Amino acid sequence: MSDVVTYNREGAIGVITVNYPPVNALSHAVRTGIQGAIQQGRDDADAKALLIVCDGRTFIAGADIREFGKPMQEPGLPEVVNFIEATDKPVVAAIHGTALGGGLEVALGCHYRVAVPSAKVGLPEVKLGLLPGAGGTQRLPRLTGAQKALEMITSGEFVAAKDAAQLGIVDELADNDDVKAAGLAFAQKVVDEGKPVRRVSEQNDKLEAEKGSDVFDKFREGLKKKARGLLAPFKCTDAVEAAFTSASFEEGMKRERELFGDLMDSDQRAGLIHAFFAEREVSKVPGLPKDTPVREIKTVGVIGAGTMGGGIAMNFANAGIPVTIAEVKQEALDKGLSIIRKNYEATAKKGRITPEQVEERMSLIDGTLTYDDFKDKDLVIEAVFESMDLKKKIFSELDEKCKPGAILASNTSTLDIDEIASATKRPEDVIGLHFFSPANVMKLLEIVRGEKTSDEVKATGMALAKKIKKVGVLVGNCNGFVGNRMLHKRGAEAMALVDHGASPQQVDKVLTDFGFPMGQFAMGDLAGIDIGHSIREERRKAGEDVPPSWMDKLVEKGRLGQKTMAGTYKYEEGNRKPIPDPEVDQIIADFRKEQGIEPREISDQEILERCMYVMVNEGAKILDEGIADRSLDIDITWIYGYGFPAYRGGPMFWADQIGLDKILDAVKKYHKEVGGKQWEPSPLLEKLVAENKKFGDL
Template sequence: MSEVVTYNREGTVGVITVDYPPVNALGHAVRSGLLAALEQGLKDSEAKVLLLVCEGRTFIAGADIREFGKPIQEPSLPEVMNVFENSDKPVVAAIHGTALGGGLETALGCHYRIALSSAKVGLPEVKLGLLPGAGGTQRLPRLTGARKALEMITTGEFVGAPEALKLGIVDTVDEGDDIKSAGLAFANSIADEGKPVRRVRDLTDKIAADQGSDVFDEFRAQLEKKARGLFSPFKCVDAVEAAVTLPFDEGMKRERELFVQCMDSPQRGGLIHSFFAEREVSKVKGLAKDTPLRDVNSVGIIGAGTMGGGIAMNFANVGIPVTIVEVKQEALDKGFAIIRKNYENSAKKGRITTEQVEERMALISGSLSYDAFKDVDLVIEAVFENMAIKKEIFGQLDAVCKPGAILASNTSTLDIDEIASATKRPEDVVGMHFFSPANVMKLLENVRGSKTSDEVKATVMAVAKKIKKVGVLVGNCYGFVGNRMLHKRGAEAMALVNEGATPQQVDKVLTDLGYPMGQFAMSDLAGIDVGYRIRQERRNSGEDVPLSWMDKLAEQDRLGQKTMAGVYRYEEGSRKPIPDPAVDAIIADFRKEQGISPRDITDQEILERCMFVMINEGAKILEEGVADRALDIDVVWIFGYGFPAYRGGPMFWADQLGLDTILNAVEKYHDDIGGDQWKPSALLKRLVAEGKSFADL
């Protein structure tokens, strides 16, 4: 008998127990153990019904990630489920915690299902570039109908046990917290009532109703918009369609064919890298696991504008009270009105209740005095990018805030050490760079100063997790990781337009790569004035930042979407960028002023100059220790800048292209164009010489 799966009988119920910490994943030992335990239960003449239950905090939570990328050892999960489903004794799955992916497929291979009310179920394989490959696409539609199965499988989202009961995924829900007792009671009721084996594969009513419907065409049309560029969601639709149109065994064969196609897709590698990187990034190099954390039970925010208000919502959403300080009452009132409107919009969409709107608003208070911060645990400054103003603010915070309070800046580019120099406690100062809109975007780029304490570093990373952000700890330099690379890309995009490309051509190359929007559309979304202020700040500090036609847009109050005109123009109620001849004229005038004769520029040159300059800069960031690992850079770009997760992030993508290809192009552009941005990174050169990749670091 397997050590991780055991069999014993309690009365007339044969109990199969999985105990494979931490999440009872479906590794080889579990799959083999399930077959052995089932065989023992079938031979046990005293057992009238069999119960599958798991120890620990969860039912089977999915595949064993330690087996990813390795050949599957027999028995495979589809084989195991086939044996379970064909059992001549009823098998009950008792679900607590989560039943995800292969875990839910295992439950669907059983004849009955009970779940605690706190449990969740789902098939999230699509998030890894895969589809459920152990019958999930064939059995789930037989319980829920094709439409709901498609929703769950193509999004990978979970549903709670009460909804799973309504959908027919589980047969009963128990309000208690003892899954084994609940499972035994349900199994005994099945034995007492003499209920028969009920195979999901034999249920046809729901799928019969879907035959001849337009549901599959509808979903494919939706995916063209929602999942543009992705491979596996469309294969998920094909697989569910097979459940509706083919006999079960043929549908299973079709599911396996489509699963193999997903396994062979390069997108799988990128999505799995993204999956692991998101989890690995919380493990900070040089920061001990037992580093003490400071309590963060109250938060202060300076500024009630777009960023400040969005940051406040993150904390209110998790029950942490927030105090916002502004200079004028009208600015405070305007900020609170926007916060309320955002919450009410969420309520209209059914994401939160009207009661939750009021609960969250009650957690946010306002003041016109920094004295309101005297007892808070964390203060986040969220004013615009001006070093003199930020230093003045931090000097005041130093005088007002209690000892041990964390003083954070939401700066996107400025020197954290210089900001900290305005205080007598640089060890308490840190960067917390939220991304706009701050209540939506998942990335939190935490920036360590040279004197930031380990306690503060560990605490802000824990805060990121608490407010449901993906936190990445990075070093201090201009622009940190994300904006430092973005500004290199932006400079190349500007240069390409100066030389003859159009903004829409540059943007199309980037969206064709998989970005949700291009460089110039993103500038319009963020606000042309944001970049303008940053450039002006750099000029004021003595940097040689050349003038550009983007400056002219800002000076003409073409600030992007918020003024309905920026690089593109916008129509009322729409965010669709529309090319504007007025901007073409501004660009043409700028070229004349600079003596530039425009030339034809290929899409390939745009791709290389925009992306390879970023990768070269990323390599320099790794050289300097601003980022500890290539995966840190990948996570920043996936969650902060919309780099397509299926390509794994810029550094992973570079590895896939081949670093020699990158280096050859960088050296060519250095010869042709010159400039520090094209000076090849020493790390990039070394990795190519050694035949290594960023992943090898």
């Protein structure tokens, strides 16, 4: 028996205690320990029932991520769960915290389950491109029926203890959160009442009742839209169906293991596992000591009550931090506060928050027409129009008004943080906090360090991201930083492809077929194409050679995107679905004539290569310049900021999977055919190919 699992008897109950901090994950030692303790309980003649309970803050919360990618050591989890279930004495699982993945499968292998009111259960393997492989797809539907098992397993979402009890997953809900007392009391009741060993694998009533129903066909139809491009939800559905179609539990288990093996070998599993680890690693910033002091952020100011400013303010109110929003005119301020309230009320209507929470959050947000009200704020975030002159003017005023030690942040998506900081006498306190639209929804926070930004301010930015439930990525300062710098290259290629013969909808379809939630042009309409127009104008003012664009003609016609019901596409009231517009086709055709371009037929493959490989090449340059410290920083930026399909692992991981030699050959080909700096091969890309290495090796 392992030292992380102990056995002792309390009266007639043999108590098996798992103590493997922090989350009692199913390491080899835990699996071995549980099996050994169960055997000890079997052999203990005075033990009439056995209880599995965990020390610390949670029941078993899943697999041990430290063992990911390593060969599985025996016993495997399916063997341990079967061993528990085969025991001839009643085994009770006492659940607190979360029983997730293999943890819930262990509980399902027990004969009874009791949970404290605050507990949650779930099978989240699908989020890693897998399915529950230790009987979860076979045992859960025997308790819940097909529909709820399918919903839980294909979504990976958690179920609260109260709901788990109603579904039959949990046999009893405890009165309080004393998990061991609840477990012992229930186990004693099992003994006193002479309750039998009750194996989930032998409970077939729900299977018989639903055999031959069309629930699986209907569920797959729904998945086609909800899980577009994903493999695991469909394999999970196949596995659950096997519980209903197999001649025996053992046959269903065999099918589950076959499907589990298919997913283990898939690229999607590799991509999702990479994304899982990268998200955890991204918070550990190279060169930033763990013990760097972090400033306390108790009050926040936001400049601008528009879409971005309002969304940013909501993040802080959601986290219980008071926010003051500044605007130039009362009318704009009132409108902004009204939209925030409407957003909260819409969320409440969907049942995600209560009406009381709406009022609670609104009470944390107030407005002002003067920066004088920012004098005591710990953090002020500027979220105004992308104009360097305007931002420098604002930061100069903030420098005068704000207290020493206050952090001054810009939400700029492209502009030079160092130039913005130069308008202050405290560049060490200036940082970029680039929220993504809609700011109250999107998870990414791109934290941009200036040349003089202090380590303390960088560390505070990273800590703040966690506090407001964002994924923070620390990046360097350049035009567009990491995300938008790569996006601009993709956007330029998308524009060039349309200039020379593709349609906006063809380009967008290639990108959505790849797995993006929306294409380049639909995304531009959502954000507002006037933003790109203003960025181009700023670059032209700065003396850059920015070529003419048919997009500028759309802006001139007042087609700014979804907010004007027309951009590259047109829109109908109450519907965000982009509709191709013949007027735009004509504008593009006229532009081609003006520029002397003879349109040609462009293949989907060329669109994919030019839109994706140009991003990879730019990402390599970003790494080479030290704007991003690691390729995983780029991957996480794109997954959480731009909807890059997580099952592909991010652009740099995807490039490693495709083959850097293949990408370099294409980059060189387009450099010759298309020209332009964006197709000049990255020295880092060339070096990695020459050394037969990957971005992941850096």
